[in-house]
Amino acid sequence: MALRHYTLDFNLSAPADCPSTVHGLQSIFQEQEMTETVHDTEGHGYLATFIGKNGRLVILRVHSHGLVTVDLQCCEGDNIAQVDNLLNALEKKLKSLLHGNIRRVKRLPALTRGAAVDRYWPTADGRLVEYDIDRVVYDEDSAYQNIKILHSQQFGNILILNGDVNLAESDLPYTQAIMGRGKENYTGKEVLILGGGDGGILAEAVKLKPEMITMVEISFQDAAFHVFLTHMRKACGSVLDKLKGDCYQVLVEDCVPVLKKYVEEGKTFDYVINDLTAVPISTAPEEDSTWEFLQLILDLSIKVLRPTGKYFTQGNCANLTEALALYEEQLGRLSCPVNFSKEVVCVPSYMELWVFYTVWKK
Amino acid sequence: MALRHYTLDFNLSAPADCPSTVHGLQSIFQEQEMTETVHDTEGHGYLATFIGKNGRLVILRVHSHGLVTVDLQCCEGDNIAQVDNLLNALEKKLKSLLHGNIRRVKRLPALTRGAAVDRYWPTADGRLVEYDIDRVVYDEDSAYQNIKILHSQQFGNILILNGDVNLAESDLPYTQAIMGRGKENYTGKEVLILGGGDGGILAEAVKLKPEMITMVEISFQDAAFHVFLTHMRKACGSVLDKLKGDCYQVLVEDCVPVLKKYVEEGKTFDYVINDLTAVPISTAPEEDSTWEFLQLILDLSIKVLRPTGKYFTQGNCANLTEALALYEEQLGRLSCPVNFSKEVVCVPSYMELWVFYTVWKK
Known part of the structure; x- marks a missing residue:
């Protein structure tokens, strides 16, 4: 009550x-x-x-x-x-x-305080917002994170990871922004997706006739996979029904060793899309802090990027200008010098504008 | 304090x-x-x-x-x-x-309760949302309505009429949706805009090389005009600097008598865009209730529409399904039979999805 x-x-x-x-x-x-x-x-x-x-x-x-x-x-x-x-x-x-x-x-x-269905999910910049959430579809702790799927009348199912609104079925603009959709030609390209467990990016990317997409998603080791498959259907479509298709493969692994292996082998990609959760869920000792983890992923990603390749990622909400500036500072400290551009996008379920980055080798 | x-x-x-x-x-x-x-x-x-x-x-x-x-x-x-x-x-x-x-x-x-700058502007479906508003730019009662311009860090200036969020400088998606942008060819067309005082639609429409745009906006009789011109610059551009241009004219009049005159004269348009505030600001006796006013405007608008013409308007938030159903019922009761389609659009500053209608003669 x-x-x-x-x-x-x-x-x-x-x-x-x-x-x-x-x-x-x-x-x-x-x-x-x-x-x-x-x-x-x-x-x-x-x-x-x-x-x-x-x-x-x-x-x-x-x-x-x-x-x-x-x-x-x-x-x-x-x-x-x-x-x-x-x-x-x-x-x-x-x-x-x-x-x-x-x-x-x-x-x-x-x-409404203490209700069975919690409708209050503050924005990344700390504002109080009430969602039109009418039921809890799923709520469990997995080995890596707390996974909630809450149903919103207007946004459809919303995926909430460790209390952060991650993606709703309405959020195609997020998926399109993080893959440079409409600006890049995917035909015949080699694509690497880091994370992206909800399947949204993979589902969009396969439509664009790339040569090969490799998606590396560790959380599929546990319940998450079946949760996304069952409840985020509008985002992932049928692409996750199989972990391997004509032009894609899903590796259920930690992306850090996979990236390191690619660097060693000299394997490269046209597009690397980083859709990992903002807070790393891996626990390897070298990834102690969030910033160090971000830096590690960035450095490895740029290393596996072809000279004409692009690295895409989400940044933060538009209002957290200090966090964005810190990230941009970090881009200047990579072992390989890079340029970047950014875009501010309205993601329907976020209730705040979000910044996306495109990074490429100088 | x-x-x-x-x-x-x-x-x-x-x-x-x-x-x-x-x-x-x-x-x-x-x-x-x-x-x-x-x-x-x-x-x-x-x-x-x-x-x-x-x-x-x-x-x-x-x-x-x-x-x-x-x-x-x-x-x-x-x-x-x-x-x-x-x-x-x-x-x-x-x-x-x-x-x-x-x-x-x-x-x-x-x-924060009782602050000089009020950051809480509930959605049309009655949810509590806090905006990132950092200052009051303008706040006055005009002859027709209370006009507020509040500055949001992410959305730019937000126009609030009688307490309702109307349009922010970030809200090009609203303007594009209400004029069927990307779906209609405006070249050489005759366009009628009802309301639209912020200038957003007019600014976009003139770019599309129409034959002639007529905009009818009563609130320009008072302070509103200068407020929009000064503070909604990102929305209206320079188009309102003059009330008459190569391909447009702005009539500072109540739209009802203007529409009636057009019906009498047999004047017709390719596109009629209704961007009047949801609650009518005219006080003529025949427009007693909101629904009657909406019906009157609709009926007159369809009458001045060419056989191949389109009538565009905003509906309501996606969650107010009953109000939307009532509106659609009303569309079935016009003196001239019509068909309609609708589109759900994410308008950045609204914090809720919004429904837009396109109506045409059967």
């Missing part, structure tokens, strides 16, 4: 007259038979709590600096019409009590 | 042992020299409030059905590191006290 938490805030031009504001609301709380407690805030405005039936709680604060805030918490099963009526009554009364002094009234959609 | 409101919630497999949970947290509140009040909830779980220095307020609830919730409110100017430490201490202690019984720990980004 979850908690519904409503907020109602009044921004004022000047501090409210506290006694008249509080007195004016009293009849509403009395009608609701709520028990009032006035708290001593040691000079930090007026603060009272009201406890009503069914565990309803109202917190009224008249701040000394021109702000009145109301919180209302009730159980999810509480009578919504009654709760709305109470909030409406408080809003109406406060509007009349504070008339002429109001800059803004803000009543947000209620926060 | 705004209020920062933190929430920390523990979903449990079984109800928490209340006395040990409450007792285990007491040392933390004592260390903070907070004054405790335990409230009588008449059997609806444990509820205590704690008041600390600087007006800090903590609400601790141990619900009887396997949920523990913590609220922490502090002034915006409060010491963030201290507040984080307090929350971290509470989270750590609760994790150890509830060990083995925890299904989920959720600590959301803090809500």
Whole structure:
């Protein structure tokens, strides 16, 4: 049983007259038979709590600096019409009590706290966003990570790895951006995909008649593979039904030793697409920190790139300019000098713009 | 001075042992020299409030059905590191006290309440979303509506009309969708734009070498025009610098009488693009309700459409399926029978998928 938490805030031009504001609301709380407690805030405005039936709680604060805030918490099963009526009554009364002094009234959609289905997945830049998630399709810890598939009415199934929104069935723009779709000619090319377990890139790439695609995805060692296959069907299509096709092979391995082997053998690719999760899931000692791991992958990837080849990867959300700058700094420190370009893309389920990189040898 | 409101919630497999949970947290509140009040909830779980220095307020609830919730409110100017430490201490202690019984720990980004810059603009389907808005560029009531221009780090300037996110400088996909860009050939065509005050459609349409574009926008009678011109420059370009160009004219009029005049005169168009705000801003008596107004505009628009012409408009967010169905029902009731198609588009600043309609005569 979850908690519904409503907020109602009044921004004022000047501090409210506290006694008249509080007195004016009293009849509403009395009608609701709520028990009032006035708290001593040691000079930090007026603060009272009201406890009503069914565990309803109202917190009224008249701040000394021109702000009145109301919180209302009730159980999810509480009578919504009654709760709305109470909030409406408080809003109406406060509007009349504070008339002429109001800059803004803000009543947000209620926060649902502790629900079976969690709808709040903050963006990479730390903003609060509520998704239209209506059911949990899958939620398990694998050997490598926590894998959730949550269903969104508008985005379809959303893959959430270790709490980060990874890809939704609506997110073809992500897949197209990370493979330079529309800008590159894949015909007859040799392609290496690092990660990409949801199958989206592979499914798009096979349509473009490349010579050969090699995809290296360690998480297929465990449940992840079957989860993607079952629940991310709109992203991966039927391409993952077999690990080998006319123009592709999927290696269920850690990509680092595979890349090292390719470097040794002198094997090269036209396109290397890095779609590994941002936080590495491998545990080899040399990959201690995220940055070191990123650097290692980058260095090896550039080494297996043909002179005219392109390396594609996702960067970060457009707002994390410091993290993006750090990444670009790193690009300047590779053993082989590179140039890069970037593109800002709207990925539907991300709720924030995302930066993608194309890197090539100087 | 705004209020920062933190929430920390523990979903449990079984109800928490209340006395040990409450007792285990007491040392933390004592260390903070907070004054405790335990409230009588008449059997609806444990509820205590704690008041600390600087007006800090903590609400601790141990619900009887396997949920523990913590609220922490502090002034915006409060010491963030201290507040984080307090929350971290509470989270750590609760994790150890509830060990083995925890299904989920959720600590959301803090809500900022009563701030000068309001970052919370719920979606059309009623979800809570926080934008990365960092400043208010413009905020005035015009004769027709409240006009806000808020600056977002990632989306650029966002136009908000009567509290609804209307268009951001990032939203070329909106403009392209509402004019059938990429699907229609505008060369040599006669185009009618209803509304479209931000100038985005006009700016795109003139690039496509039409014969003539007529745009009818009543809100240019007031401040709106100069607001768009100054602050939505990335959307409108330089096209609104003059109300008349080689292939376009802007009529600063109510579109209803203009449409009626065109019907009378037998004037027709290849494309009619309805970009009026969802809620009509005209006040003529025959347009009493939103639906009646929509119907009137639709009917007149279809009447001025050539037999091979297309009528384009935005519908609603993809999740409001009932409202979309109502609109489609209405399309079946026009005096001239029509067919329609729809497209779901990701408009960057909307934080939800949006439906666009193309309508043509049967």
